[in-house]
Amino acid sequence: MYLAAQKRYDDMQYRYVGSSGLKVSSIALGFWHNFGDVDALSNQRDIVHTAFDNGITYFDLANNYGPPAGSAETNFGRILHEDFTAYRDEMVIASKAGYYMWPGPYGEWGSKKNIIASCNQSLKRLGLDYVDIFYHHRPDPNTPLEETAQALDLLVRQGKALYIGISNYSAEQTAAIAKIFKQLGTPFVIHQARYNMLDRWVEDGLLDTLKDLGKGMVAFSPLAQGRLTDRYLHGIPKDSRASRSSSPFLDKDKVEPTIKIATRLNELAQSRNQSLAEMALAWDLKNEVVASVIVGASRSSQLEDNLKSLVKMDFSTDELAEIDKILNHE
Ligand SMILES: NC(=O)c1ccc[n+]([C@@H]2O[C@H](COP(=O)([O-])OP(=O)(O)OC[C@H]3O[C@@H](n4cnc5c(N)ncnc54)[C@H](OP(=O)(O)O)[C@@H]3O)[C@@H](O)[C@H]2O)c1
Secondary structure, eight states: OOOOOTTTTSSOOEEEOTTSSOEEESEEEEOSSSOSTTSOHHHHHHHHHHHHHTTOOEEEOOTTOTTTTTHHHHHHHHHHHHHOGGGGGGOEEEEEEOSOOSSSTTSSSSOHHHHHHHHHHHHHHHTOSOEEEEEEOSOOTTSOHHHHHHHHHHHHHTTSEEEEEEESOOHHHHHHHHHHHHHHTOOEEEEEEEOBTTBOGGGTTHHHHHHHHTOEEEEESTTGGGTTSSTTTTSOOTTSGGGOTTOTTOOHHHHGGGHHHHHHHHHHHHHTTSOHHHHHHHHHHTSTTEEEEEEOOSSHHHHHHHHGGGGOOOOOHHHHHHHHHHHTTO
16 A cells, blocks of 8 residues: 655645645646556556655646557556545646547537536546646637637536646737636636747746736746756667657657757756756746646656756856857857
8 A cells, every 4th residue: 555755745845826826846747658558557656656755746637648648647547546545635636638639520629518528538537526727738729719718617617627727828828818717717827838948938928928917837848858858968768758659749850959958958967966857947947937847757766866956946147147058059
C-alpha cells in the first residue's frame, strides 16, 4: 500500500493562480508523454509517487494524451484509485478538451457538444466526479467564443469542474473570452501556454494581459521537450523523446539546431551550480504571473533533478543578460 512521504510539503513552493484563491505547486507533472498504454505502468506509478512525495500537487492531463488517446487518463485514474484515494483532496487534477479525440463533427474544437461530451468521457476514464481545472485546449476559429465560454461555465455549474482554464489562446483571444467569463461569473483563473527559453512568445503581450486581468499562467514544455536539459548535449539517445516514434512532435531536425545554444546555457548553469534543466525551470518561474511550470518526465530521477530548481531561483542582472546573449546567438 502506498503511503505518501510525511515531509512532502517541506520543500515545495506554492503559488496563487493570479488573484484567485487556488494555489498550485510551482512544479507540476504533465501526462502528455510517458503515461500511455505504450509505457510501463510501474514506471508511471513511480513517477507519480515521486511527484506527490515531493510536494507536487498539480497533475496535468488532457483527453487526448496517450498514446492511444485517452490512455493517460485511464492509467492515471487507475493509479489514483489504487494509491491516492486518501489524498484526492491534496491534489489539483486538470484535464482539457479541444484537440481531435473522436471521429465526426463533434470530436474536437470548441462547440458545446464537444466540450460537454469530452469532459464526461475524461471523468469516466479518470474515475472522478470532478476535475479541479478544466481547460479549453486551443481556440476554435469557427465557434463563437460565447458558446465555448458557456459550455465551460456549465461544467462548473454541474459540479464537474471547480476552475476553468484556457490554453494556446493569444493575448487578444484571452482578453475577449475573459470578458465573457466575467459576465457569466465563471471562475476562469488560468492560462496554459508554451514558455521556455527557446520560445518566448508569451512575453509579447500575453503575460501583461494576464497580469492586468488578475489571471495566472502555467508554462508547458518548460524544458522545450528536453532540449533545455543535458539530454541531447552529446547526440540523440535511443531512449529519448526525439527518437521515439510515438512522439512525433520532437525529432532530430528540431533538436540539432538547438544543441549549440543548450551547450552554452549548460556552461552558465554549471557556473550557478545547477543543471541546465534546473536553470531553465528557475528562469521560467522568475516571472510572477507564472504560477507553475508543467514538466514531463520519462523517469523519476528526471523529476528529482527538476525539483532541485527550487534551491536556486534568483538570477543576477549579468546572468540574465548572458542568457539573452546566448539565446540571440551573440
Ligand atoms: N496545453 C498544451 O497545448 C500542451 C502542450 C504540450 C504539453 N502540455 C503539458 O505540459 C507538460 C509538459 O510538457 P513536456 O513533456 O513537453 O515538458 P518538458 O518538461 O519541456 O519536457 C519533458 C521531457 O524532457 C526530458 N527531461 C525532463 N527532465 C529532464 C532532466 N532533468 N534531465 C534530462 N531530461 C529531462 C524528458 O525527455 P525524455 O522523454 O527524452 O527522457 C521529458 O520527457 C505535458 O505533459 C502536458 O501536461 C500542454
